[in-house]
Amino acid sequence: MNFSKSQRSRASKENMAPSARVDTLQRSKQRTVLGVLSENELRGRSLGQGGQCSKHSSTSESSQLNCLGCASSSSLDVYVEEAREVVLAASGEEVVGYHSYQDEETNALHNEDMAIMLELSSSPCQDASTPSESEEVFCLEYAGDIHQHLRNNEIKFRPRPKYLERHPEITDDMRVVLVDWMAEVAKEFELETETLHLAINYLDRFLSLIGNVKRGKLQLVATAALVIAAKYEEKSPPKLDQFVFITDNTYTKKELVRMEQAFLSVLGFNLAAPTINSFLHLFMAIESVCPNTKNLALYVADLSLLEMDPFLQYSPSMVAAAAYCLASYTINTSLWPDSLVAFSGYTMAEISPCLTHLYKLYASAKSRPLQGIREKYKNSK
Known part of the structure; x- marks a missing residue:
């Protein structure tokens, strides 16, 4: 289904009467899981089959996994479109802090900087879908504090693996x-x-x-x-x-x-939990990636939600780092950039075990009996 058709469908659903909407939902694909759960069976248990690769794989699993540990020119044999032009890296320009100053000369400079920022952020010619340079700088200015806050809370809001x-x-x-x-x-x-x-x-x-x-x-x-x-x-x-x-x-x-x-x-009404998705978006804000890499990283991050073992053993930030590495290597044959090593504190050696588990899940996704997450990412958008 293309995007425009989906929009038309949603608009028609919003305009229909409640009773008609109920009928539409009831006629839609059956999604109740009670019958499946009562059977207590799931054919083709993905991780029970080990790291089985897709039918199109042209290399052995061991050689593919070895590729993840180094910046090799060999491919992971994943069929994706050629990467588009890489998005420009986020600006690293220093921003003058808005503190109170006592001497008039400093105040004048402060006001001038504020005026420049206001002019940049209110430019009528700027594409609404692209953040302004000032917004980008402010995001980077607070990124370290945001990351530290999320890292502290991910321990607090982490479920028990077993x-x-x-x-x-x-x-x-x-x-x-x-x-x-x-x-x-x-x-x-x-x-x-x-x-x-x-x-x-x-x-x-x-x-x-x-x-x-x-x-x-x-x-x-x-x-x-x-x-x-x-x-x-x-x-x-x-x-x-x-x-x-x-x-x-x-x-x-x-x-x-x-x-x-x-x-x-x-x-306890504690709902502001850091997620794999929130960490992944933060990493991609620090080190920009092309659209193909971004969507692939989001896809494998969603796949990790399916399996308790081993992914609940890892923190959300670790799984996000592994998703970033897997997508970056698949599209650009690069792994974990130095900027993210410094930002996150994670080294490639620390990420590698989670990366290996994530790759095995990713390689076997096509052969799984349940395809809800793959269907989500089949949309051309």
């Missing part, structure tokens, strides 16, 4: 099915990528803090996580009725509201 041991009725395979379904719902409602990442963080943290969630309530828990994330992140979040319809009316609106209340109580 939390499913507290839920005898839930398996790893069930969670894979559930996350894939959440990705489809996010695509259906045209939610932001950050909303999906937050929802999965809420889901994992909630299940880390309680025990013995029944299989029949798992989809309700996931839906409540999406509701809360959408309210937190989206400008116009979907209505509760729409979330009820997307589960094929498996749960009532009252049940969803009660689960939302339980969620917020367990999480």
Whole structure:
């Protein structure tokens, strides 16, 4: 489906009567996961098959993984378009701080700098889709503080890697099915990528803090996580009725509201969790990449949400760094730039274990039975 057709579809849905909208949702692709979860089976378990590469791979897995450790000219054999022109690196110009000065000469210079900044930011000829130079400089000025704040909080808001041991009725395979379904719902409602990442963080943290969630309530828990994330992140979040319809009316609106209340109580209303997506965007702001590299990095970052083991063992910032490296190497045969080593404190040696796991997941993605995230990135946009 192309972008314009999607827009027309969304516009028509907004103008239709509520009853018609319900019928449309009910006629859409069945997304309820309860039947699949009750079977407790997932054919073609991706990581259970090891690091199986796609059918098009022309080199062995061992040689491909060895490529990740060095800037080799050999290819990872991923079929992507040729990289477009690399976006200009972010400006490193120094910005005069806006402090109070006592002598008149310094005040005059300060006012002149302010006038220049205002002139730059209000230029009518500037493309609205491109941040101004002054905005870019200000972003870089605070990037270090933002990064440190996120790194501190990612420890605080991190789920337990082995939390499913507290839920005898839930398996790893069930969670894979559930996350894939959440990705489809996010695509259906045209939610932001950050909303999906937050929802999965809420889901994992909630299940880390309680025990013995029944299989029949798992989809309700996931839906409540999406509701809360959408309210937190989206400008116009979907209505509760729409979330009820997307589960094929498996749960009532009252049940969803009660689960939302339980969620917020367990999480202590701590919703500003750093995600892989937020770190990845920060890294790409510090060291710009071409559009192909950006989209590939976002894709593999989304793929990492599917698997608890091993990705919950790594911090979100580490997975984001690995996603950046994998995409950068695939498109440009470069890995982790010196600017990001200095900015993040991560060396290539520290990133390599996570990078290897992420590559194995990426190489096997095409052969997986669940394709919700791959479908999301098949859009030409």
